[in-house]
Amino acid sequence: MKTKIGFIGLGNMGASMAKNLIDSGYHLQVYNRTLSKVDELGTDSVTKCQSPAEAAANVPFLITMVSDDEVLRESAVGDGGILKTLQPNAVHISMSTISPGTSEELARLHEQSGNRYLASPVFGRPEAAAARKLWICVSGDEQTKTDARPILDLLGQEVIDFGPSAGGANVVKIAGNFMIMASMEMMAEAFTLAEKNGLSRMQVADFFSSTLFNAPIFQSYGKALAGKQYQPVGFKSKLGYKDARLAFKLSQTSEMPMPIANAVHSRLLTAIAKGWGENDWVEGIGRGVSEDAGI
Amino acid sequence: MKTKIGFIGLGNMGASMAKNLIDSGYHLQVYNRTLSKVDELGTDSVTKCQSPAEAAANVPFLITMVSDDEVLRESAVGDGGILKTLQPNAVHISMSTISPGTSEELARLHEQSGNRYLASPVFGRPEAAAARKLWICVSGDEQTKTDARPILDLLGQEVIDFGPSAGGANVVKIAGNFMIMASMEMMAEAFTLAEKNGLSRMQVADFFSSTLFNAPIFQSYGKALAGKQYQPVGFKSKLGYKDARLAFKLSQTSEMPMPIANAVHSRLLTAIAKGWGENDWVEGIGRGVSEDAGI
Amino acid sequence: MKTKIGFIGLGNMGASMAKNLIDSGYHLQVYNRTLSKVDELGTDSVTKCQSPAEAAANVPFLITMVSDDEVLRESAVGDGGILKTLQPNAVHISMSTISPGTSEELARLHEQSGNRYLASPVFGRPEAAAARKLWICVSGDEQTKTDARPILDLLGQEVIDFGPSAGGANVVKIAGNFMIMASMEMMAEAFTLAEKNGLSRMQVADFFSSTLFNAPIFQSYGKALAGKQYQPVGFKSKLGYKDARLAFKLSQTSEMPMPIANAVHSRLLTAIAKGWGENDWVEGIGRGVSEDAGI
Amino acid sequence: MKTKIGFIGLGNMGASMAKNLIDSGYHLQVYNRTLSKVDELGTDSVTKCQSPAEAAANVPFLITMVSDDEVLRESAVGDGGILKTLQPNAVHISMSTISPGTSEELARLHEQSGNRYLASPVFGRPEAAAARKLWICVSGDEQTKTDARPILDLLGQEVIDFGPSAGGANVVKIAGNFMIMASMEMMAEAFTLAEKNGLSRMQVADFFSSTLFNAPIFQSYGKALAGKQYQPVGFKSKLGYKDARLAFKLSQTSEMPMPIANAVHSRLLTAIAKGWGENDWVEGIGRGVSEDAGI
Structure with missing residues (x-):
């Protein structure tokens, strides 16, 4: 049995x-x-x-x-x-x-x-x-x-x-998710900066993800962010926002100011406010950066 | 000849x-x-x-x-x-x-x-x-x-x-430097969050830099940030701040809001204000995060 | 009776x-x-x-x-x-x-x-x-x-x-407290900027609070912030932080990004992290701004 | 003569x-x-x-x-x-x-x-x-x-x-303009928070500007921001952005981190990026806050 x-x-x-x-x-x-x-x-x-x-x-x-x-x-x-x-x-x-x-x-x-x-x-x-x-x-x-x-x-x-x-592993998980979404935001900012200066988002993404940033996070999310590939919905913005809230709350209970956690929390809260909660978080982050840039 | x-x-x-x-x-x-x-x-x-x-x-x-x-x-x-x-x-x-x-x-x-x-x-x-x-x-x-x-x-x-x-390659260089310092700040925040919760900074750094973030930037700077290894001085905080200023200025001339660029600019400006301009930027960033966290 | x-x-x-x-x-x-x-x-x-x-x-x-x-x-x-x-x-x-x-x-x-x-x-x-x-x-x-x-x-x-x-009045109270602490932070930034440029904090405070900003908040807190008057403890930083948390939480539940609420929340969280929770919030905010400015 | x-x-x-x-x-x-x-x-x-x-x-x-x-x-x-x-x-x-x-x-x-x-x-x-x-x-x-x-x-x-x-008076002018735009942003955040919670923006503005914040800045701009009164164009967003840039630059040259100056600079840069440079800065700030809030 x-x-x-x-x-x-x-x-x-x-x-x-x-x-x-x-x-x-x-x-x-x-x-x-x-x-x-x-x-x-x-x-x-x-x-x-x-x-x-x-x-x-x-x-x-x-x-x-x-x-x-x-x-x-x-x-x-x-x-x-x-x-x-x-x-x-x-x-x-x-x-x-x-x-x-x-x-x-x-x-x-x-x-x-x-x-x-x-x-x-x-x-x-x-x-x-x-x-x-x-x-x-x-x-x-x-x-x-x-x-x-x-x-x-x-x-x-x-x-x-x-x-x-008892909760140590959860701290690591929250820290890791924070690093993932911070990486997404930072890529979206970098690629959109490139786009506004006439460069190819994808070429810039390819360059970084095959050199200094040749790690899975930058390869997978980098390609999606560079290509504004928002479909199909893999991980919803509202779930990303949930994770951002966990990071923010942990920053509070740990008495630990985290400026970048603030920035990604704001980004995803804005996505929720704009009604993108059910959209992929690549869109929640990437489109947010683009709209703020007027494109 | x-x-x-x-x-x-x-x-x-x-x-x-x-x-x-x-x-x-x-x-x-x-x-x-x-x-x-x-x-x-x-x-x-x-x-x-x-x-x-x-x-x-x-x-x-x-x-x-x-x-x-x-x-x-x-x-x-x-x-x-x-x-x-x-x-x-x-x-x-x-x-x-x-x-x-x-x-x-x-x-x-x-x-x-x-x-x-x-x-x-x-x-x-x-x-x-x-x-x-x-x-x-x-x-x-x-x-x-x-x-x-x-x-x-x-x-x-x-x-x-x-x-x-004429300036496209410079945009890529500035975007890359921005991504490097953003990665440093985000690691410093993540590791200090871990530290404040009783975990080993180094173990957390090792874990991330051998899995999701197994790229050179996270391996080299991750180790230094986790170990609070501020000597010898490799790249000075004032040079990092110079690069942050370039990114910020490009964000202005490109009409392109960049929240994370703001955060790292503030971090390095604070390092300069605190008199750490000649110290390694690993200290400028890492020690700044630690001091704000009261440790 | x-x-x-x-x-x-x-x-x-x-x-x-x-x-x-x-x-x-x-x-x-x-x-x-x-x-x-x-x-x-x-x-x-x-x-x-x-x-x-x-x-x-x-x-x-x-x-x-x-x-x-x-x-x-x-x-x-x-x-x-x-x-x-x-x-x-x-x-x-x-x-x-x-x-x-x-x-x-x-x-x-x-x-x-x-x-x-x-x-x-x-x-x-x-x-x-x-x-x-x-x-x-x-x-x-x-x-x-x-x-x-x-x-x-x-x-x-x-x-x-x-x-x-049922909760409308509480929203107003939280919004008002947010505006008070935002005013304190903004005064601390303005006065410290003046100080770093060789001006008198107090003269700048007096000027603003008798002209464009001649309202109670700017007169009372302005004087205290300009004079770095941190004693006696009136309202503790930890209570200010509690109010900042309320504002932040309301920003979350209202799906309403508030960049300045973020900034003041970070300021007071930093004060708590640095061990100033029992100190007056004029110190929590004002000293925080000064320390970041290296003075 | x-x-x-x-x-x-x-x-x-x-x-x-x-x-x-x-x-x-x-x-x-x-x-x-x-x-x-x-x-x-x-x-x-x-x-x-x-x-x-x-x-x-x-x-x-x-x-x-x-x-x-x-x-x-x-x-x-x-x-x-x-x-x-x-x-x-x-x-x-x-x-x-x-x-x-x-x-x-x-x-x-x-x-x-x-x-x-x-x-x-x-x-x-x-x-x-x-x-x-x-x-x-x-x-x-x-x-x-x-x-x-x-x-x-x-x-x-x-x-x-x-x-x-030689430049002291200019520092005061820049600090004052910074305080004005910070006040506008903080009002826009407070009023929009109220709006999202079913309250009247105008009633909240009237209350604050007749009590704790009964100063000219809060009365004039408060009314305009509460009423989303964006016409006629008095002071253009691009001029407000110019002033925000002056404040930001002074924060750099003074080695003086200013989180709220960062926030208002970002707000006005976003307004420029969205093409609102010729619109009144009440719109540049107020509409920006509203759009981020999804309204």
Whole structure:
């Protein structure tokens, strides 16, 4: 009989991760707000659950990959929340992008309930999730990290340990997302400056992303920003704004002024205000820079 | 007999470039504000000149690598300037980091004098210059680019052509420098955020520079910023500030709002105001972020 | 027998307001976190209460003047909260500086409890409170505004009606506080610019505050900022930062980019990070500007 | 016979000032780039001049009120410039809004020519100029200030002495203009925040400008910004941007970071980029804030 794992959250990222676990021989107890998504997994290695609590019952590991702090908190401590059913010593592998404060709070609540919490946010787009190429940042209790490691190894290319604090890995994730959106803004500014001076945005992007900035972020987003390639919508501006808010909030709670975080927060807030929340964040950022430049 | 080239400006970059040309068999007519620097080249393949005009006399190519727009303009149009002596059809290869407006102005003046101007700014630190690993951006007249190419090939690993406008290559150089300092600021913010949350700056830097941001800029400056490694002084804050001013000025003349350029300009202006102009710009940026964070 | 009013919060502002009500013939049922403050009122027209609920029992009006949203929410809906005891139709006159969202939430909860809520934030420093010179902004239900009016008239020089929404008056209060701190920052920048150019900060301040900017804000804060008069501590930087956070949060929930709100938020966050939270906000802002300027 | 005064620059401000001098019994030697403007003065107390030099010949005082540093410098040191003709000891009363550096440079040049320079920038709109209600800031040599005083008293309601430095008064003028545009931006942000929360912009503006901010700047611009009253065009956005550039440049040369100056500079640069340079700066600022807010 297959080992069971609880799984909550079948968004773009979660669905690919769930498939990988199934392919690796696990049986998943899955809860998703939109239940029909569970059927799309198209396999009998899945049990469809009506609540987070149901997904969390009788499993050694429960993975959550949900949209934000509020959904995660509700999934954990709400009426049908996982704390109601999670068995002693079971591990909640928390992979969503959330604030470290939420991780710390949940770690305490899990401890009080006799089970365990592990912050495990990831870097990588859905394609990377599908290809088991995620970078997984973890932090928290040593034994918990050791115990969860075999599961995490099935989902990513590398697991990086950021120490013992419950929320440390979330700080790294937020810092990384901040660096990504700052890179996008800075490219949009540089390319639009070039455009206003009669140069080819794409040539400038190609040059930088093959020399000083020859890293994935600059290659993928650089091409999209240079080409004003706003379709199809991959990552929505409103999700980018959510991440910018997380960075801004962390800057507040950390008593840590971050001028560039301010700038990208403003950029994405402006995108939301202009009604571009459902548009790709390449548009939210790139078009914002262009409009301010009068083009 | 060796071919002669005029050469003006033996700073960190220029001195390495001059040596490479000598090693490749050229005889240089060199002018440098501090004349003793010419002697340090330690070779008889050099003629020490008392003025830019003297360096520019009777050569097919004249290279300038000076500190800023003002020095270059004075070298060109001043009393002992190169326009006084440059022979018909000779090419002024202008490799300094200057504003595109200065290139356009000089291109016109050279044309009026019957000779030629080629904007050829470079990317790369002095080590790259010594190793002939510079990236050289050019723009301007086609024939001039073709004629100067053999010289440029001796100085860098690649020559990238940014089209026909006199100042286009300077725009690319300024945009690139802007992206470099923006990357430094964003790393300083991210690492200090991590530090304030109990994480290791260096581990966070290593993680990013080996994954999403595995590009030279993030590896070299990332390590220095994470380690608060402010000695020895490589590139001074006041030079970084000069570049930030160029970016800001270009944003003005291009009618192109650049929020992140504003942020880095403020950071470096603050460094100057605090008296750190002679310190490495890693300190100018990194220490500024730390002090604002109260650490 | 005197009419009774409930009163919660004897801070600098609240204490003066409470005295005015007592002087006008009311008997107050007072709750304050630090109970000894109640004794300082030094009168037998006061009943010392052990909880907000006790203060709210059997009164037609209950005034709250507390430090922030969290304290107010706890005072209202907590275990010993006023919703436990407030009699039918009684009015909660909510004078604290809080977010409009909290007012809207509390208005709903009061309605569900059969009583009433009135947002009534004020402008004016403690001296103005003592002199019944506050400007009181109200918004909400018409009848409630009419009913509370006689009480409010005892506390301020003017009551301004900002319409029917539960949180409208709070928006005005937050906008006003934003304008005050923006004015302080802009004066600090202007005066320090003058100082760095060899002029007298005070003369510049006097000139502006007696001509184009001859309004109270520029006269009082202008003098303090120009004179770097940081003692005694009137309004703490951490309270200023709280107000900046309210403005920033409202800018987020209103989908409304506010560059100057960003700037003042950063200034006060920096003050907090540098450890100046207990210092007057004139220092938090003015010293911050000076230090960035290297003086 | 009437005393002669030289006068250069018949813009909105200059024309009113010239009329006042004529009404006070002076005969003006006037130069204006658009010569037909001189005829509009409609009086025989004027001599129309073909160059600044002609206007400056044989007069004890020469007033300049031109658009910017470049025009002033050209008027002074150009081929037909006033330094060519200004008689010994005559005073150049320089009333334009220019950088202190230009004043310092011109003061030196005048001294070398045996005559005198007095920085005398003014605050007030054209209506104030017409009504002799300007505030005139002066700085420089004591005797020169004393000698020019009778003329200045005919033009404004007050002459404020900012000490002995040649450019001090210009610093005050730039600081004041910065405070005005910062006030406009902060009002636009506050009113739009109110609007997005369902409040009346005008009511909020009226409240603030009759209480905490009851100063001319907030009354006049507040009404215009609240009412989105963008016609007729009084002061063009491109002139506001010019002043923002002066403030920014002074922040650079003074080594003085000014976050709010950055914000207003960006706002006006954006207005220029969007093609609103000829529109009133109330539109340049107010509409910019609104568009960013999606309204």
